[in-house]
Amino acid sequence: MALDYRNSRTPEAEVDSMFIDRWSPRAFSDKPLTDCQLAGLFEAARWAPSCYNEQPWLFIYAIKPKDRERFLEALVPGNQVWARRAPVLMFALARRRFQSNDKDNRHAAFDTGAAWMSIALQARRLGLHAHAMAGFSRQKAYKILNVPENDYDILAAIAVGQRCEPSVLSKEVAAQEKPNQRQPLVNVFAEGQFKKLV
Numbered sequence: 693m694a695l696d697y698r699n700s701r702t703p704e705a706e707v708d709s710m711f712i713d714r715w716s717p718r719a720f721s722d723k724p725l726t727d728c729q730l731a732g733l734f735e736a737a738r739w740a741p742s743c744y745n746e747q748p749w750l751f752i753y754a755i756k757p758k759d760r761e762r763f764l765e766a767l768v769p770g771n772q773v774w775a776r777r778a779p780v781l782m783f784a785l786a787r788r789r790f791q792s793n794d795k796d797n798r799h800a801a802f803d804t805g806a807a808w809m810s811i812a813l814q815a816r817r818l819g820l821h822a823h824a825m826a827g828f829s830r831q832k833a834y835k836i837l838n839v840p841e842n843d844y845d846i847l848a849a850i851a852v853g854q855r856c857e858p859s860v861l862s863k864e865v866a867a868q869e870k871p872n873q874r875q876p877l878v879n880v881f882a883e884g885q886f887k888k889l890v
């Protein structure tokens with residue numbers, strides 16, 4: 693297949709709309725999730741594939757105001773300003789070693805990424821959005837969550853909720869409230885062998 697060098701969309705490729713409908717908003721309504729919605733997110737993550745079916749992820753979540761306040765403390769200010777409205781905050785952790793033999797699991801982050809994407813896609817199915825964040829203090833997160841650093845890598849924070857009007861955000865943050873573009877396929881797929889990015 694000839695990959696299009698110019699366009700960020702390949703016109704002949706049809707993908708399920710769920711992939712296009714997922715994006716990362718910042719304007720969240722503070723409406724809590726129902727137990728059923730929350731369970732749906734968890735269940736979606738549970739079915740993600742993983743190396744040796746190890747399921748090395750651990751999602752620590754906050755829905756109670758007190759817990760959300762605690763989780764927020766670990767986020768950088770630029771994320772705190774919008775994530776504080778989200779009714780669910782999570783941290784995605786990956787277990788560093790296989791449970792079966794205690795050897796290093798080099799694929800734990802890959803697997804946890806798959807589980808996060810399942811959450812993000814299931815969120816859209818439920819009329820919700822999920823927004824991942826790398827902008828947090830790892831040191832604070834380990835402390836706040838009481839996580840043994842030798843055993844788990846804290847990979848990302850995640851906000852989940854229902855999207856609302858961008859007017860709840862400051863002007864600067866509201867200006868970012870749109871789906872992002874993507875690189876053309878030719879930059880991220882290479883046939884047969886390695887190809888340096890131009």
Ligand SMILES: Cc1cc2nc3c(=O)[nH]c(=O)nc-3n(C[C@H](O)[C@H](O)[C@H](O)COP(=O)(O)O)c2cc1C
Pocket residue numbers: 714715716717771823824825826827828848870871872
């Ligand atoms: C691991 C990871 C870390 C991210 N960190 C942040 C962050 O700290 N703050 C933020 O506002 N967005 C963050 N994002 C969101 C990305 O900017 C966003 O996914 C990307 O621009 C693509 O846009 P889309 O998700 O709307 O399609 C992060 C996303 C991922 C997957």
